[in-house]
Amino acid sequence: MKETFKPQFIMPMKYEINVGLHHILDDGTPIWIMDYKEYHEEENYFKAKPTSVETFKQIGFDLKWDDENHMAYYKAQGPQDQITAILAAEFLGRSIIGTMCFNDLIAILMKKFADSGIKLG
Numbered sequence: 001m002k003e004t005f006k007p008q009f010i011m012p013m014k015y016e017i018n019v020g021l022h023h024i025l026d027d028g029t030p031i032w033i034m035d036y037k038e039y040h041e042e043e044n045y046f047k048a049k050p051t052s053v054e055t056f057k058q059i060g061f062d063l064k065w066d067d068e069n070h071m072a073y074y075k076a077q078g079p080q081d082q083i084t085a086i087l088a089a090e091f092l093g094r095s096i097i098g099t100m101c102f103n104d105l106i107a108i109l110m111k112k113f114a115d116s117g118i119k120l121g
Contacts, residue, residue, distance in 0.1 A: 011094070012038035019087070022077055032083040036090075039071040045070035067112045 015038050023081060024034035040048070052072070056063040063074050078084060092098035097105070 010040065010044045012040050014039040017087070019083060021080075030080060031077055032080045033075065034083050034086065035073075035075050036086075037071055040072075042070050042071045060100040 015036075019032060019038070020033045022031050024030050044068075048070075048102070049067075053065070061074070063072055065072055076083060100108075
């Protein structure tokens with residue numbers, strides 16, 4: 001019987017993320033660069049690494065591993081929306097906002113809108 005995939009979400013104990021404008025292309029497109037590092041406790045690092053190596057290899061993401069420092073890292077560059085999408089993918093699902101359903105989000109937006117005092121029509 002085929003094994004069912006059960007993702008392991010092991011939270012790093014420390015992040016170092018530097019993001020900023022790197023250069024502007026001739027056509028005016030701003031290119032951003034991100035230097036991302038996450039550090040783990042030793043046990044968690046070696047528990048998560050084998051499946052993570054395979055997963056990132058399959059999706060073509062150039063994640064590198066530093067076994068001595070129990071760290072995973074990469075550099076990425078591209079348009080700002082691409083870089084912020086990578087950051088959102090990393091953190092949104094782990095936040096209380098990311099775990100809300102669509103109806104929860106709409107209800108919060110409607111409440112904030114009503115509290116602002118703005119009237120429709």
